[in-house]
Amino acid sequence: MAKQKNVYKDAYNRCLEMISASDALPSEPDLGAALGVSRTTVRTILAKMEESGLIAWNKRSKLVLRDPTEDDYFPEEETDALSLIIERKFMERLLAGGSQAGMQVNELELAREIGVGTTSVREFLIRFSRFGLIEKRRNSHWVLKGFTKAFALELTEIREMFELRSAHAFAALGKNNPIWSTLDVIEDEHRALLASVSDRYLEFSALDERFHRLVHSASHNRFIVDFYDVIAMIFHYHYQWNKTGERERNEVALQEHLRYIAALRSGDIAKVEEACRRHLRSARETLLRSIPETWQ
Amino acid sequence: MAKQKNVYKDAYNRCLEMISASDALPSEPDLGAALGVSRTTVRTILAKMEESGLIAWNKRSKLVLRDPTEDDYFPEEETDALSLIIERKFMERLLAGGSQAGMQVNELELAREIGVGTTSVREFLIRFSRFGLIEKRRNSHWVLKGFTKAFALELTEIREMFELRSAHAFAALGKNNPIWSTLDVIEDEHRALLASVSDRYLEFSALDERFHRLVHSASHNRFIVDFYDVIAMIFHYHYQWNKTGERERNEVALQEHLRYIAALRSGDIAKVEEACRRHLRSARETLLRSIPETWQ
DNA sequence: ATTTTGTCTTTTATCGTGAAAAAACATTTT
DNA sequence: AAAATGTTTTTTCACGATAAAAGACAAAAT
Incomplete structure (x- = not known):
């Protein structure tokens, strides 16, 4: 097995979505920018689409001939x-x-x-x-080294240090900083998710990560920002592994986030500390509870 | 160029030192343990030493025939x-x-x-x-991303968080913990170095690293311990690069370490914080001063 | 004068390969 | 029996090679 052209296949699949949405494709550089790939890959995609009868390609004109079907997509496992x-x-x-x-x-x-x-x-x-x-x-x-209780405690110790510091920095930011409007958007998404939590609670994980990354970004410290990769990774697989009480956990976390967001807005340091600490404490508890005793 | 046998060459050079110190070499497993290499490498070394007439090797007996000369050593650049x-x-x-x-x-x-x-x-x-x-x-x-002032500030921010926390943990350790005797040794080395600082100040760098790693080890947190690799790396090259006022800097740092050590021993949290903060502040200042303005 | 396309060059991603080094196994020695 | 040596197997390290992907440059189109 040489390279599996996963960049091409993934971009091709995403390009199929663009086809459904309009009746002609933009220029090669524009396509490249939209798909996040080079022109070389764009041209490979266009050639294949022409061959499959999806588009008529002649220099600048790339007319959509038909809507893509299921068969046009590359299997998802080949795009990773x-x-x-x-x-x-x-x-x-x-x-x-x-x-x-x-x-x-x-x-x-x-x-x-x-x-x-x-x-x-x-x-x-x-x-x-x-x-x-x-x-x-x-x-x-x-x-x-083992995915042990000790590991979880060491990880969360750093997380708590970093997030508390970031939250302080966040609360101290000027009200005209664009970060506040990003927070508005995230807060709205929290409320929306909470409103229909019983059937959409699986979306929490992604929102959780976006929220915490936003908080960490306020630290303006690359080591703090990068450390969130470690947390995100562990929590990602941890949640895949342990699904018990997921709905309830997520609902509680959503409520804690809303309190935390309100505290950030208030600018009251004591409130921020309290809300942040409370949320991190329950996140730690969930992580710890999910580690089998036998792994200690 | 395939592999350059650097493990073998480095172990060979270190084994030459053992030859000078005694008139027979120990067993193959013992040699492997002493040199930190596998028996395979030990046997390659012994074969070469026999060939060079350094030892007479017959099964268990490995008699030293002569002292090694300069020519017996592999050039240092081949051992890295x-x-x-x-x-x-x-x-x-x-x-x-x-x-x-x-x-x-x-x-x-x-x-x-x-x-x-x-x-x-x-x-x-x-x-x-x-x-x-x-x-x-x-x-x-x-x-x-550039070795800029921003980088130095972000690095030292984390360093200060981690070291303060480690210092607290250190001071709280029971007096029968073996870490205190390690600290004794390091303190003695500080006093010895300080006594002849004018001609031995270059040795400070290694001692500095040992001291700070000891402090960090008290945190019992792998992320804190591992982060010292980043600090050590940056300071290592930074000091190679910037030599101005090295002797004075090192002398000041030695004094600060001694105060810091005394504070740790006292168990007085306020004293520890003060001594730790003071030392880290001057370390940060030195680092910042050495970054050329043009790199900002 | 920019964009866009066509063509060519360079760089990255991944593999297979072989020597270096480690590790496992078998035999001998104390 | 335990430890050391002799022998064989396995794994790591580092390279060169090649397809995939990016990037650069020239020619053509707006």
């Missing part, structure tokens, strides 16, 4: 970046197989199991190491 | 890990060439310039990215 595929398989193993501390991680075995080259696995592990779950022995294997 | 070579060259470029934000980093060009494969450079850049100085554009080049 290799790094994402590796990450998912690795986390699956970690969470399913139990993650005893001290276990060794074998690059070659992982690569064979997933069906990719060792280089990609190596690069993944290096990137993954910043999450604090694995550690490298020089010239030798990686060692699993 | 490839990752270290790349790091040094990269930092050299960064600090010498000025580091304008927005500049792009080209993997292929870097690899050619250093004379290594692209894979090694890629892996280095991935590892290096956690220092917050470069950022990856998906499917494209890396972007330099």
Whole structure:
């Protein structure tokens, strides 16, 4: 397996959506900008679309001939970046197989199991190491540190330090800062989600991340902002793994966020601290509760 | 260039030191443990030493025949890990060439310039990215963020949060904790260095790192402990780059450390905070002063 | 004079490969 | 029996090669 053209396939699928919405496609540079890919990829997409009879392509004119059908789309699993595929398989193993501390991680075995080259696995592990779950022995294997209670406590300790500091910075921002209108939008989405929480509670996760990233951005510190990647990653897989009481948890979190947002708006430091602390405490509790006792 | 046997060469050089100190070498597993390499490498070393007439090797007996000379050693530049070579060259470029934000980093060009494969450079850049100085554009080049005043401030902000918290944890440790005797040793080294500071001030850097890592270890938080890698890296190259007033700086820092250590021992939180803050403030000032105005 | 397209060049992403180094297994020695 | 040596297997490290994707440059169209 060489490269799997996932950039092309993903952009192609997204371009099919554009086709349904209009009867002609824009210029190549515009398409590239809209899809976030280079012109080279755009031209590959256009060539394929012409071949499939989706468009008539002649220089500047790219007329839509028919609406795309299900068959026109590339299968979703072929559109994922290799790094994402590796990450998912690795986390699956970690969470399913139990993650005893001290276990060794074998690059070659992982690569064979997933069906990719060792280089990609190596690069993944290096990137993954910043999450604090694995550690490298020089010239030798990686060692699993375990998804343990200790890990969760260390992670949340930093999270609480960083978020409290960010929240302070946020509350101190001038009222004409554009960040407040972004907060308005997010607050509205919270209310909307809360109104129909019983059938839309699965959307909470994405909103949660957007809200916390916004708060962290107020710190204007790249290390704080980047650390949210660690939190987001852990919570993402953690929630995939543990679904008990999800609806209730999300509803509580939505309420806590609204209190937290109100506190930020008030500019009252004591209120901000209180609301932030309360929310982070319950987030920590949920995370801790979901770690099986046997992994300690 | 395949692999350069740097593990073997480095271990070989260190093994030469052992030869000078005794008239027979221990067993293969013991040697491996002492040198931190596998038995495979130990046997390669022993074979070469026999060939060079340094030892007479027959199964368990490894008699030293002569003392090693200068010529027996492998050149030092061949003993460095490839990752270290790349790091040094990269930092050299960064600090010498000025580091304008927005500049792009080209993997292929870097690899050619250093004379290594692209894979090694890629892996280095991935590892290096956690220092917050470069950022990856998906499917494209890396972007330099610049060694700017903003970077230094963001770095020191986190450092101060982490070290203050660690210092608190440290001061609260029970007096029978073995960490206190490690601190004793480090304190003695401080006094010894201070006594002959005019000719040994270059040794400060290593002692500084050991002291701060000890403090950070009291946090029992992997993210705090790991973050010291970022600090150590930046300060290491920063001091290589900027040597003005080095002796005075180091002398002041030694005094501040001693006050800081005394405060830790006292267990008085207010004293600890004061001594820690004072030292970190002057460390930050030195770092900031050394960043050329033109890089802002 | 800009945009847009057509063509060509460079860089990144990924793989397979082989030597270096580690690790596992078998045999011998104390 | 335990530890050391001898031998074989496995894994990591680093490279060069190649398709995918980006980027650069020239020619054409508005």
